[in-house]
Amino acid sequence: xxxxxxxxxxxxxxxxxxxxxxxxxxxxxxxxxxxxxxxxxxxxxxxxxxxxxxxxxxxxxxxxxxxxxxxxxxxxxxxxxxxxxxxxxxxxxxxxxxxxxxxxxxxxxxxxxxxxxxxxxxxxxxxxxxxxxxxxxxxxxxxxxxxxxxxxxxxxxxxxxxxxxxxxxxxxxxxxxxxxxxxxxxxxxxxxxxxxxxxxxxxxxxxxxxxxxxxxxxxxxxxxxxxxxxxxxxxxxxxxxxxxxxxxxxxxxxxxxxxxxxxxxxxxxxxxxxxxxxxxxxxxxxxxxxxxxxxxxx
Amino acid sequence: xxxxxxxxxxxxxxxxxxxxxxxxxxxxxxxxxxxxxxxxxxxxxxxxxxxxxxxxxxxxxxxx
Numbered sequence: 001x002x003x004x005x006x007x008x009x010x011x012x013x014x015x016x017x018x019x020x021x022x023x024x025x026x027x028x029x030x031x032x033x034x035x036x037x038x039x040x041x042x043x044x045x046x047x048x049x050x051x052x053x054x055x056x057x058x059x060x061x062x063x064x065x066x067x068x069x070x071x072x073x074x075x076x077x078x079x080x081x082x083x084x085x086x087x088x089x090x091x092x093x094x095x096x097x098x099x100x101x102x103x104x105x106x107x108x109x110x111x112x113x114x115x116x117x118x119x120x121x122x123x124x125x126x127x128x129x130x131x132x133x134x135x136x137x138x139x140x141x142x143x144x145x146x147x148x149x150x151x152x153x154x155x156x157x158x159x160x161x162x163x164x165x166x167x168x169x170x171x172x173x174x175x176x177x178x179x180x181x182x183x184x185x186x187x188x189x190x191x192x193x194x195x196x197x198x199x200x201x202x203x204x205x206x207x208x209x210x211x212x213x214x215x216x217x218x219x220x221x222x223x224x225x226x227x228x229x230x231x232x233x234x235x236x237x238x239x240x241x242x243x244x245x246x247x248x249x250x251x252x253x254x255x256x257x258x259x260x261x262x263x264x265x266x267x268x269x270x271x272x273x274x275x276x277x278x279x280x281x282x283x284x285x286x287x288x289x290x291x292x293x294x295x296x297x298x
Numbered sequence: 299x300x301x302x303x304x305x306x307x308x309x310x311x312x313x314x315x316x317x318x319x320x321x322x323x324x325x326x327x328x329x330x331x332x333x334x335x336x337x338x339x340x341x342x343x344x345x346x347x348x349x350x351x352x353x354x355x356x357x358x359x360x361x362x
Contacts, residue, residue: 009348011341024342031342069358176359222358223333226340233356249359253330 023223026260034227041224045077045212046084054210055168058087062166064157065092065114065121067106068234069225070172072113074213076230078170079117091164095156096125097149098133102235109232116230124160126152138239145239161207168208176218178211179266180248187248194270195277217263299349301325304332304357311353319343321353331359 005013005020014021014033021031032040049055063078065071075092082088094110096103107123114121127133130152137152138145161169185193213221225231240246255262299311301321311321318341319329329343333356336347347353 009346011336011339011345020339021342022340024344026343034340219330219333219358222356223340226333226356249331250328253328253359256330257328 022227023220026257027264037220037223038227041216041220042077042080044215046081048215049081049085049212052210054170054212055082055085055088057085059167060089060091060165062157062161062164062169063090063092063119064169064171065094065110066172067094067108067110067113067232068172069222069231070174070177070213070218072109072172072230072232073221073225073228074170074172075113075117075119076228077224078212079119090119091166092119092121093157093160093164093169094121094123095153095160096123096127097153098126098135099237099239100135102237105232106234109234113230122160122164124156126156129156129159134239144243146243146245149239158207166207168210170210170212172213172221173211174213174216174218174221175263175267176249176252178214179252179263180245182266182270183248183252184244187244195274197271197274197278214267299347300352302352302354304355315349316347317343318345318347318353321347322355327355332357 005011005018011020011022012024012031013019014036015030016036017033019033019035022034023032023037024030025032055061061078061082063071063075065075075090078090082090092110092114094107096107111121111123125133126137130137134145134149134152137143137148157169182194184190216224222231252263252266299313299321300308301311302308303325311324313321313324316324318334318336322329322332322334322343333340334343335341335354335356336345336351338352338354
């Protein structure tokens, strides 16, 4: 028997074309080759944009480009999909938080990727917007870096996007990120956070925040990056390990392994709750909320 | 079988024939969070490995 996909010692065959598979979807038990992984991811992002009306004709869309795998894949995907939508302008914004020994490499990648995809690139810094680097802000040891970083990064992105005349900011949040956030909101008792619609968040500044990758698992985003040659094995943020998110990620990943589809069900379930909450006409001020408790370790 | 781990170190696996997922679980790595290449090509987690294969495990989740 001739050796080939599915033969002993060879990878299983793609269920759609018979080529060597690179990916097994554990929920559907479907094998896909590289070409079909790319098409599948692109289709899902295209459908998400259409289903949730994430992008409006004629607008300037700012992509939050950290230089990591998610935002780089997002820029790649949007640079393919946006021209189909007519008259939408893409701009990339990179925020330099000021993390010594970590951020330099990702900023370099961000510049390279923006050039590669022909997208205008802007760099803003915590020092320029807030007057201090993240390293400076946490030097006293009393502030949690991930919480501070999130607040100041959103502020920097909004300032930059407003200055550029953007009407929406696209971020690279994937399915795993969204599931983790939902579980973290539960753990904190944060009802407003838990009932917020997915895919797009209000920023309070007339600029929408959209998440075109929120239906794509992190592993498939990374695979997309590897298969298109844009994946860079970058250093991990030195502040990442202590965040509550890391613990939640380990817990959900274990559940996803034991019960495939868990990530999707968490996000779909929350989406139903948010929809029901919206139909009930509930607002954050109409109920006697305790507001949950913000952990220091967030 | 030579295995390159996400932390940059390498080790040798002396076990018998194994699927990618079995290998990962034996070294306490959850297949959900990694991509695996065999001899330079990405393979699904149910691929059966051979003793002469060179395996690279790439961590996909980073950040806080």
